[in-house]
Amino acid sequence: MGMDEKDVNKDKEHNNIEKELLKHADDVEIPEKLKPENIEKLLKTKNLKSKFQWKTACGIMAAAACCVLVIGVTSWRQRGGEVGKSADTMKTSDKAQGDQMIASAKDYDEIFTYIEAEQENVERMSGLNAAVPFAYVREGAIADDATSGAGMESAKAESDVSYSDTNIRESGVEEGDIVKTDGKNLYILNNQKVQIVNIETDEMDEAGAIRVDDDQYIREIYLKDGALIVVYTRTDYTEGKEGYGGAYQIYTIAETFDVSNPANPKSIGKITQSGDFNTMRVTEEHVYLLSDFYVNTIDAKKQAADSYIPEVQGKLLEGNSILLPQYKRGNQYTVISSFSLKNPAEKIDGKAVFGGGGLVYVSGENIYVCESYYDSDMSDVTETCIRKVSYESGKLQGVGQTRIHGTLNDSFSIDEYEGNLRLVTTVNSTGSGSAFPIITFGTRQLGEKTVQDSNSLYILDEDLQELGKIEGLAVDEQVYSARFMGDVGYFVTFKQVDPLFSVDLSDSTKPEILGSLKIPGFSEYLHPYGENLLLGIGMDVDETGTTTNGVKLSMFDTSDPKDVKEVQKYVLENTYSTEVFYNYKAVLINKEKNLFGFAAYGDSQHYYLFTYDKSKGFQTIFDRELNGYQSGRGIYAEEKFYILAGNTIESYEMGTFNKIDDIVL
Amino acid sequence: MFDYKNLSELVLIKKSRKGDTKAFSELYARIHIELYKFALYTLKHTQDAEDAVSETVISAYENMSRLRKDESFRSWIFKILSNNCKKRFKGLLQTDELENEIAAPEKDYAEEQDVKAAFGMLGEDERMILAFSIFAGYRSEEIGAMLEQPPTTVRSKKMRALEKMRRILEQKGV
Numbered sequence: 001m002g003m004d005e006k007d008v009n010k011d012k013e014h015n016n017i018e019k020e021l022l023k024h025a026d027d028v029e030i031p032e033k034l035k036p037e038n039i040e041k042l043l044k045t046k047n048l049k050s051k052f053q054w055k056t057a058c059g060i061m062a063a064a065a066c067c068v069l070v071i072g073v074t075s076w077r078q079r080g081g082e083v084g085k086s087a088d089t090m091k092t093s094d095k096a097q098g099d100q101m102i103a104s105a106k107d108y109d110e111i112f113t114y115i116e117a118e119q120e121n122v123e124r125m126s127g128l129n130a131a132v133p134f135a136y137v138r139e140g141a142i143a144d145d146a147t148s149g150a151g152m153e154s155a156k157a158e159s160d161v162s163y164s165d166t167n168i169r170e171s172g173v174e175e176g177d178i179v180k181t182d183g184k185n186l187y188i189l190n191n192q193k194v195q196i197v198n199i200e201t202d203e204m205d206e207a208g209a210i211r212v213d214d215d216q217y218i219r220e221i222y223l224k225d226g227a228l229i230v231v232y233t234r235t236d237y238t239e240g241k242e243g244y245g246g247a248y249q250i251y252t253i254a255e256t257f258d259v260s261n262p263a264n265p266k267s268i269g270k271i272t273q274s275g276d277f278n279t280m281r282v283t284e285e286h287v288y289l290l291s292d293f294y295v296n297t298i299d300a301k302k303q304a305a306d307s308y309i310p311e312v313q314g315k316l317l318e319g320n321s322i323l324l325p326q327y328k329r330g331n332q333y334t335v336i337s338s339f340s341l342k343n344p345a346e347k348i349d350g351k352a353v354f355g356g357g358g359l360v361y362v363s364g365e366n367i368y369v370c371e372s373y374y375d376s377d378m379s380d381v382t383e384t385c386i387r388k389v390s391y392e393s394g395k396l397q398g399v400g401q402t403r404i405h406g407t408l409n410d411s412f413s414i415d416e417y418e419g420n421l422r423l424v425t426t427v428n429s430t431g432s433g434s435a436f437p438i439i440t441f442g443t444r445q446l447g448e449k450t451v452q453d454s455n456s457l458y459i460l461d462e463d464l465q466e467l468g469k470i471e472g473l474a475v476d477e478q479v480y481s482a483r484f485m486g487d488v489g490y491f492v493t494f495k496q497v498d499p500l501f502s503v504d505l506s507d508s509t510k511p512e513i514l515g516s517l518k519i520p521g522f523s524e525y526l527h528p529y530g531e532n533l534l535l536g537i538g539m540d541v542d543e544t545g546t547t548t549n550g551v552k553l554s555m556f557d558t559s560d561p562k563d564v565k566e567v568q569k570y571v572l573e574n575t576y577s578t579e580v581f582y583n584y585k586a587v588l589i590n591k592e593k594n595l596f597g598f599a600a601y602g603d604s605q606h607y608y609l610f611t612y613d614k615s616k617g618f619q620t621i622f623d624r625e626l627n628g629y630q631s632g633r634g635i636y637a638e639e640k641f642y643i644l645a646g647n648t649i650e651s652y653e654m655g656t657f658n659k660i661d662d663i664v665l
Numbered sequence: 666m667f668d669y670k671n672l673s674e675l676v677l678i679k680k681s682r683k684g685d686t687k688a689f690s691e692l693y694a695r696i697h698i699e700l701y702k703f704a705l706y707t708l709k710h711t712q713d714a715e716d717a718v719s720e721t722v723i724s725a726y727e728n729m730s731r732l733r734k735d736e737s738f739r740s741w742i743f744k745i746l747s748n749n750c751k752k753r754f755k756g757l758l759q760t761d762e763l764e765n766e767i768a769a770p771e772k773d774y775a776e777e778q779d780v781k782a783a784f785g786m787l788g789e790d791e792r793m794i795l796a797f798s799i800f801a802g803y804r805s806e807e808i809g810a811m812l813e814q815p816p817t818t819v820r821s822k823k824m825r826a827l828e829k830m831r832r833i834l835e836q837k838g839v
Contacts, residue, residue, distance in 0.1 A: 014827040017834070020780040021799050025702050031715045034701055034722075036694035040686045042719060043726055217817040235818035248818050276815055294813065539675075548675055576673060 100464055102387060102398040105319040108305045111354065114330040115308050119297045163637035167587045169411055173362055174282040176220035176231060177585045179644050183637045185262055187228060188665065189218050190647050194230055195665050196262040197649060199637060204651060204663045208262035219277040226260040227341055229287065233277055252277040252291040256344035269345025274310035275335050281362045285341045286394045288367070292357050293333040312337045312350035323398045325355030326385050332357035334369045338394035348394030353387050359408055363416035366390050366399070370414065372407040382407050382428045388464060402464035405471070406456050412526070415484035420467065420508055421460040424491045426478040428453045455479055455493055459508045467508040474499060483526035483534065488561050490534060494522035502561040514561045521552050524581040529612065530591045532559040537580050537598070540571045551575040551600045553610065553618050570618035572608065575600040579631055588634040597622070599632030599645070607632050607643045622657045674738055682729045689726050692738050700746055702800040707750045707793045709785055717753060721746040743801060744811045747793055754789045783833040791826035794819055
């Protein structure tokens with residue numbers, strides 16, 4: 001039975017309260033100063049009367065805007081000349097001795113000194129008017145952006161059934177998503193449920209479901225050999241004294257179900273750890289679960305270790321499992337635990353990378369946690385602190401750390417290949433921004449631009465020692481996408497036209513720019529498409545760089561990396577965005593089948609499938625409007641194609657794309 | 666000249682990044698009422714709300730380059746505003762008790778109506794979540810993204826807040 005009568009009444013009353021509040025807010029009058037027509041004045045005026053800080057902030061802002069223009073003009077003319085020139089104008093942060101030695105904490109008290117430093121910093125920053133740094137990112141959405149290094153086949157063959165699998169970052173390192181299939185059933189994340197739909201006949205059939213409690217929220221699912229891992233988060237609330245100061249704690253849970261009988265999924269164990277879900281990875285039978293644990297620095301108490309130390313399986317991690325940051329401050333952990341699918345009720349290992357949190361990249365052997373960082377007292381430019389944790393059969397070990405110039409665009413900007421780590425970063429002056437949360441030090445106000453923005457490429461060895469680099473690339477532009485493919489790396493920077501750079505990485509000590517191709521628009525995602533072809537998915541922008549014309553497909557011919565050509569392009573008219581730009585899992589791609597697809601947003605959301613032909617170019621072979629704006633996914637299994645969005649699944653015949661069936665869950 | 670009113674958000678953002686204040690004003694114009702209502706209900710005082718919004722406008726303009734590609738201007742600026750509101754809460758912490766004893770010189774905006782009064786009795790976090798949901802029309806998922814809390818937390822906090830208001834109103838016999 002559903003809710004009892006009392007609950008229904010309560011619900012109604014809650015609704016009424018919301019309506020009342022909304023009604024009362026109608027008569028709110030916008031103060032004169034905040035009216036849109038006065039905003040320019042607010043931004044431009046130099047003598048704001050009420051607050052001194054505003055004056056400062058505005059002064060800096062005006063200078064920065066001006067600066068951008070000047071740089072824009074000069075760098076435009078100089079581009080190309082800048083290539084390969086190392087930016088010796090940059091003040092290099094002096095790397096302290098032992099900066100590359102990764103260290104774990106002696107005890108909780110040592111960790112608490114970092115928390116205290118963070119508390120002091122928060123107090124200091126809140127006195128400044130300049131934007132206080134805050135984490136802009138939901139790591140779950142971005143940090144696990146990925147795809148495989150070279151071969152990335154997103155298809156599986158099990159017995160004689162062929163079906164698609166999630167597009168991943170690293171070949172051989174599997175990932176969860178919102179839909180999965182084993183060729184026989186579809187598994188779909190649908191609000192509080194994972195629904196299992198049988199697809200063995202033309203008529204789709206609801207075969208079973210797994211439901212989580214109302215206060216739990218499913219984030220991802222992963223399927224392997226009849227075991228379904230459901231990753232969800234739970235929030236516990238502890239009442240404070242007299243109804244005040246209650247605290248919320250977030251946990252990430254990976255619960256494994258035996259789904260060999262979909263009608264009756266059986267829970268066979270779960271792993272629980274502190275923090276909000278970040279990402280998961282699976283190699284062979286081993287599962288790695290990553291979460292972000294934020295410390296409430298205001299309420300953290302030295303005596304109460306549980307207020308600032310993360311736990312795995314109900315136990316606080318030991319100090320020696322917690323890796324300390326390269327700087328003395330911290331309020332966030334990337335918690336990593338591992339377990340085996342053979343015994344999903346027991347953790348194998350648990351570690352936490354302490355500091356400020358950041359982008360996670362998982363190679364075939366290592367987990368890298370990359371934090372954007374700047375210290376205006378030490379360096380004029382943004383930096384990234386990288387910590388490397390090796391993994392093998394579930395065992396985790398901190399192996400090294402370093403710091404480089406610039407920040408990463410997404411996880412495709414960092415790549416491990418034959419033991420070396422290659423990175424392409426956008427180097428901003430400490431006055432401008434980055435895609436990932438920045439840990440701020442130093443006293444310089446935001447907006448003081450001292451160095452031109454540019455891009456760098458680094459090659460580091462397995463101890464994270466620098467082998468080679470190119471600095472000062474594409475001045476005043478920023479990296480929009482990157483792809484490393486063996487000995488060659490490609491990356492796209494954007495300002496008005498889109499240069500695609502190709503870099504020769506075969507000599508790690510001497511990386512070289514092979515060529516650059518300039519085309520209008522920009523690619524946000526790059527994916528190898530068969531031999532000597534590279535697919536770019538991005539936006540088409542007109543020559544002036546101001547009007548976007550729609551989502552754009554580009555095919556680059558890379559047979560001569562010195563002379564990369566855009567051989568075909570196609571613009572999806574009347575579209576303005578696609579989830580692909582920030583989540584590679586939204587792409588279905590299989591070059592053997594010569595097929596790729598994704599959902600794009602226009603007036604409504606459409607799912608598109610494309611093929612590519614050398615002479616005919618891109619062809620849309622499927623275009624269907626989706627209901628609503630929830631993330632859409634395409635999946636194929638044998639001779640059928642499925643689109644899944646929200647609670648609706650539709651099946652089509654491959655090739656003809658005649659509709660076979662649909663089901664609303 | 667550009668017709669700013671008809672430009673897409675993406676283009677306005679790109680222009681604002683280059684220091685185009687007209688483009689920025691247009692971005693702001695599209696959401697300014699929601700921003701102000703949110704601040705007013707979260708902070709309870711008109712002057713505080715005005716200060717929080719103007720600070721937000723300035724930081725947003727200065728930091729346009731930090732706006733991530735997958736983020737909308739709307740949720741980004743709301744995130745800055747909610748951080749500015751939080752900063753104000755922290756500043757109020759020490760004086761809070763005093764204020765309850767001595768009537769604040771500025772009239773509590775929320776006291777005008779019973780529903781508003783009940784709203785004013787909620788905790789800071791609760792007010793912020795309800796304001797996000799009611800005045801800015803965000804779903805729990807979106808609020809969670811802005812406040813860096815899982816949507817479940819947001820949902821349960823919202824439920825708790827509404828339930829608290831319901832009880833307060835019940836006591837008053839409304």
